[in-house]
Amino acid sequence: MTERENLPAIIVAQDVVISTTQRGSLVMRGLAAFQENKKRELDADAQFNLGYAYENGKGVPQDHKEAVKWYLLAAKQGHAGAQSSLGYAYGHGEGFPQDRKEAVKWYLLAADQGHATAQYNLGCMLGCMCDHGDGVPQNYKEAMKWYRLAAEQGFTHAQINLGLMYYYGEGGDQDYEEAVKWFRLAAAQGNADGQYNLGCAYDNGEGVPQDYKEAAKWFRLAAAQGNADGQYSLGYAYDHGEGVPQDRKEAVKWYLLAADQDNAKAQHSLGYAYDHGEGVPQDYNEAVKWFQRAAYQGLAEAQNNLGLMYQKGRGVPQDHKEAAGWHRLAAEQGYASAQYSLGLRYKDGQGVPQDYKMAVKWFRLAADQGHATGQWELGKMYQDGRCVEKNDEQAAYWFQKAAEQGNVRALESLKKLGIDWKK
Amino acid sequence: MLPEEQELTRLESEQTELEEQVTTAELTLETSKTEIAQFQHRYYQTAGRLYAQLDELDAQIARVQAEISPDDAAAQAHAQAAEQQAKASAEEAGLIEAQPAPPPEITPKLKLAFRQAAKLMHPDRATTEPERLRRTELMAQVNLAYERGDQPAIEKIIKEYGQDPEAITGGDVASRIVKAIRRIAQLRRRMGEVQQQMDAMQQTEIFHLKQTIEETEAMGGDPLGDLAKQLVQELSERKIQLEIARQTQ
Numbered sequence: 001m002t003e004r005e006n007l008p009a010i011i012v013a014q015d016v017v018i019s020t021t022q023r024g025s026l027v028m029r030g031l032a033a034f035q036e037n038k039k040r041e042l043d044a045d046a047q048f049n050l051g052y053a054y055e056n057g058k059g060v061p062q063d064h065k066e067a068v069k070w071y072l073l074a075a076k077q078g079h080a081g082a083q084s085s086l087g088y089a090y091g092h093g094e095g096f097p098q099d100r101k102e103a104v105k106w107y108l109l110a111a112d113q114g115h116a117t118a119q120y121n122l123g124c125m126l127g128c129m130c131d132h133g134d135g136v137p138q139n140y141k142e143a144m145k146w147y148r149l150a151a152e153q154g155f156t157h158a159q160i161n162l163g164l165m166y167y168y169g170e171g172g173d174q175d176y177e178e179a180v181k182w183f184r185l186a187a188a189q190g191n192a193d194g195q196y197n198l199g200c201a202y203d204n205g206e207g208v209p210q211d212y213k214e215a216a217k218w219f220r221l222a223a224a225q226g227n228a229d230g231q232y233s234l235g236y237a238y239d240h241g242e243g244v245p246q247d248r249k250e251a252v253k254w255y256l257l258a259a260d261q262d263n264a265k266a267q268h269s270l271g272y273a274y275d276h277g278e279g280v281p282q283d284y285n286e287a288v289k290w291f292q293r294a295a296y297q298g299l300a301e302a303q304n305n306l307g308l309m310y311q312k313g314r315g316v317p318q319d320h321k322e323a324a325g326w327h328r329l330a331a332e333q334g335y336a337s338a339q340y341s342l343g344l345r346y347k348d349g350q351g352v353p354q355d356y357k358m359a360v361k362w363f364r365l366a367a368d369q370g371h372a373t374g375q376w377e378l379g380k381m382y383q384d385g386r387c388v389e390k391n392d393e394q395a396a397y398w399f400q401k402a403a404e405q406g407n408v409r410a411l412e413s414l415k416k417l418g419i420d421w422k423k
Numbered sequence: 424m425l426p427e428e429q430e431l432t433r434l435e436s437e438q439t440e441l442e443e444q445v446t447t448a449e450l451t452l453e454t455s456k457t458e459i460a461q462f463q464h465r466y467y468q469t470a471g472r473l474y475a476q477l478d479e480l481d482a483q484i485a486r487v488q489a490e491i492s493p494d495d496a497a498a499q500a501h502a503q504a505a506e507q508q509a510k511a512s513a514e515e516a517g518l519i520e521a522q523p524a525p526p527p528e529i530t531p532k533l534k535l536a537f538r539q540a541a542k543l544m545h546p547d548r549a550t551t552e553p554e555r556l557r558r559t560e561l562m563a564q565v566n567l568a569y570e571r572g573d574q575p576a577i578e579k580i581i582k583e584y585g586q587d588p589e590a591i592t593g594g595d596v597a598s599r600i601v602k603a604i605r606r607i608a609q610l611r612r613r614m615g616e617v618q619q620q621m622d623a624m625q626q627t628e629i630f631h632l633k634q635t636i637e638e639t640e641a642m643g644g645d646p647l648g649d650l651a652k653q654l655v656q657e658l659s660e661r662k663i664q665l666e667i668a669r670q671t672q
Contacts, residue, residue, distance in 0.1 A: 026471045026515045027463075027628045033650055034635050 040077055047074035048082040055085065055094075064095035075106060083110035084118035091125065100125060100136045111146060119150035120158040127165065140171030151182060156191040159183070163197060167206075176207030187218060192227035195219075199233060203242075212243030223254060231258035232266040239269065239279075248279030259290060267294035268302040275305070275314075284315030295326065300335035303327075307341060311350070320351030331362060339366035340374040347377070356387030367398060375402035376410045383413070392417060427596050434603040441610040448617040455624060462633045469647045471516040473654035475509070480661040482509035487668040527572025536577040540565045544584050557589055583609070 024032075051070030054063045068089045074082035083106045089095050091103035104125055110118035125136055127143025144165050150158035163182035166175045180201045186194025199218035202211045216237045222230025235254030238247045252273050258266035271290035274283045288309050294302030307326030310319045324345045330338030343362030346355045360381050366374030379398030382391045396417055402410035424432075482505040489495070489502035514521040544562060549555035561580060568576035584590075588605035591598050624630055639646040 025628065026467070026474045026512055027632050029474055030466060030470050030650065031628055031632045031635065033653070034632070034639075034646060037646075037649070037653075038635075038639075 041079075044074040044077040044079040044082065047071075047077075048079050048085075051082060051085060055089075064089065066095075068095035075109070078109075078113075080110040080113040080115040080118065083107070083113075084115050084121070087118060087121060091121065104136055111149070114149075114153070116150040116153040116155040116158070119146045119153075120155050120161070123147035123150065123158060123161060127161070127170065140165065144171040151185070154185075154189065156186040156189050156194060159186040160191065160193050160197060163194075167197075176201065178207075180207035187221075190225075192222040192225040192230060195222035195225075196227050196230040196233065199230065203233070212237065214243070216243035223257070226257075226261075228258040228261035228263040228266070231255075231261075232263050232269070235266060235269065239273075248273070250279075252279035259293070262293075262297070264294040264297040264299040264302065267291075267297075268299055268305070271302065271305060275309075284309065286315075288315035295329075298333075300330040300333040300338060303330035303333075304335055304338040304341060307338070311341075320345070322351070324351030331365070334365075334369075336366045336369040336371040336374065339363075339369070340371050340377070343374065343377060356381070360387050367401070370401075370405070372402045372405040372407040372410070375399075375405075376407050376413065379410065379413065383417075425596070427600065431596055431600050431603065434600060434607065438603050438607050438610065441607060441614070445610050445613050445617065448614060448621075452617050452621050452624070455621070459624070459627075459629055459633060462636075463629055466629075466632065466636075466647065467516045470650045470654060471512075472518060473651060473658065475512040475516040475518050477654060477658055477661060478505070478509040478512040480658065480665055482506045484661070484665050484668050487665070487672055491668075491672055527570075529572065530574070533569065533572060533574045533577075536574050536581070537565065537569050540577050540581050540584075543581060551592070553592070554590075557587075 047070045051067045051074065052058070053060050054067035054070065056062065060066075068086060071082045071086045071089065075086045087103045087105075087107035087110065089103075090099045090106060092098065096102070104122065107118045107122040107125070111122050123143045123146040125143075126139045126146065128136075128138060144162065147158045147162040147165065151162045159182045163179040163186070165171050166179035166182070168174065180198065183194050183197040183201060187198045188194075195218045199215045199222065201207050202215035202218065204210065208214075216234065219230045219234040219237060223234045231254045235251045235258065236242070237244050237251075238254065239251035240246065244250075252270065255266045255270040255273065259270045267290045271287045271294065273279050274287035274290065276282065280286075288306065291302045291306040291309060295306045303326045307323045307330065309315055310323035310326065312318065316322075324342065327338045327342040327345060331342045339362045343359045343366060344350075345352050346359035346362065348354065352358075360378065363374050363378040363381060367378045375398045379395040379402065381388055382395035382398065384390070388394075396414065396419055399410045399413045399417070399419075403414060482502070485498075485502040485505035489498045492498050510519070513519045541562070544558045544565075546555050546558040546562060549558050561584060565577055565580055568574075568580070586605055586608065588602045588609060591602040591605065593599075636646050
């Protein structure tokens with residue numbers, strides 16, 4: 001900033017000296033202005049390139065502080081690339097203390113010039129799931145606007161995020177068809193995430209008619225590029241014969257690829273395959289290994305299955321306490337099977353002190369979610385008057401619920417109560 | 424075939440070739456002129472008229488400042504200069520109509536040139552009808568040049584009159600050879616003129632501006648749009664300055 005810029009406007013205005021004599025024709029003035037702009041552009045380009053070299057350690061030692069210094073010089077001259085890079089530096093605290101407000105400021109300058117990366121990054125900052133409370137309020141509408149501008153320029157990441165916003169109805173009404181439109185554009189450009197998301201749309205019949213074959217096609221394209229979600233989904237398609245002929249071996253192959261990339265669902269499915277010997281020889285040790293990896297990532301199904309392995313002593317020494325612990329983790333996530341299992345542990349006092357009250361609590365949670373065996377167990381608790389007041393009506397209610405799902409023991413119990421229940 | 428007939432054939436084919444070259448050169452020149460005129464119009468419509476507005480605001484600011492300090496001679500002179508600049512810019516951008524050029528001064532030399540021309544090529548002195556028509560045409564050009572006060576143009580017509588191949592009417596080989604030689608000389612002269620005009624045109628500011636802008640546009644830029652944005656920004660700054668100056672008044 002020059003000293004002149006610091007002066008109050010009034011002094012500057014009085015000080016305006018117009019050297020009219022030096023003004024040539026309008027054509028001459030235009031020519032001079034272009035030459036000046038060009039020179040400045042060249043300077044800005046050189047500064048940006050130097051900043052880039054420092055940021056990425058190309059030809060010079062990597063130095064973020066030095067990088068932002070050069071970016072700042074170019075950015076102040078209106079260099080869109082430098083403004084975008086500066087936004088990134090502020091957003092990620094590289095060379096500066098992190099300052100998301102500053103980041104947005106610089107991204108905006110570049111985005112207004114049509115810089116696609118800046119538009120995308122701006123969308124990411126404004127469309128963030130959580131409000132950081134740092135002066136950058138979440139604004140889905142704005143995020144969508146910037147994603148769209150970048151997406152229209154063919155920026156695939158922006159196309160996917162825009163598609164996802166439509167898919168989840170963020171910043172407007174949920175619109176599967178619009179979501180599919182953007183996924184498809186990204187997919188057509190060979191973007192793996194776009195291919196995976198398009199596959200999901202076909203898999204679920206969202207925005208397009210359900211078509212497992214088409215889903216498998218897109219999952220395969222994504223999987224071939226090493227996309228873990230795509231690999232898991234393709235594995236699932238083979239596992240269940242959806243859109244491809246059922247082939248458990250092929251399923252395991254894709255699960256393994258995704259599992260190696262820490263995809264929790266694939267790890268769980270792989271554990272399940274080893275547990276049941278589907279597509280691989282049964283191997284409890286391997287099953288436990290994969291259940292564990294998925295369980296540590298917090299996947300409720302895996303936690304529940306790991307609990308069952310401890311309970312049965314498969315691949316691990318039998319340990320009811322450990323089993324109950326894993327069931328609890330899964331149950332607390334609202335996973336019905338785990339809630340039922342935990343209820344059972346309390347009823348039988350396995351791994352936890354026997355506690356009918358707790359058993360009833362967990363059976364009820366499972367039963368409310370429609371877990372048939374849980375419903376029967378709850379009915380039994382009413383029938384036996386354990387911790388709840390004996391109540392044959394309630395018992396019959398839950399037996400019927402379970403019987404509706406074809407639970408055999410519930411049918412027995414109903415018969416004993418003298419209720420002739422027919423589906 | 425007689426040697427002079429062979430020479431005539433050679434000369435006539437040279438003439439044809441030269442005629443083709445001159446036509447091409449003239450077409451190129453005229454096309455460039457039109458393109459430049461179109462570009463100029465575009466430039467004045469986008470940037471030029473904004474420059475003119477800028478100058479108009481500057482003139483207003485200067486006027487206000489001159490009124491604030493009536494004893495300041497520099498301020499008065501400055502205001503006047505600014506107003507002139509604003510007027511010139513507005514004229515150039517076509518925002519206001521330029522004053523018509525003053526009528527030309529009739530100098531004794533100009534009169535002399537006209538007399539010479541009239542004496543030499545007056546239609547009444549023609550002996551044949553085609554010659555009379557040719558002279559009438561030439562005299563019309565001389566009259567126009569005189570009205571413009573364009574002495575060199577009259578002198579040029581006189582010079583060319585004597586060398587005009589059309590003056591040769593004979594159909595014999597000798598006459599045709601002379602006619603062809605004159606025509607070739609005339610074409611060479613014309614070619615030189617076209618090239619000169621082309622060179623001169625390529626030296627103009629507007630040509631350089633056109634080139635600069637079209638190069639940038641070819642790379643996908645919008646230099647005129649960018650300049651316009653820049654100027655609009657300057658305009659709003661000037662408006663604020665003018666307001667401040669008025670409040671000080």
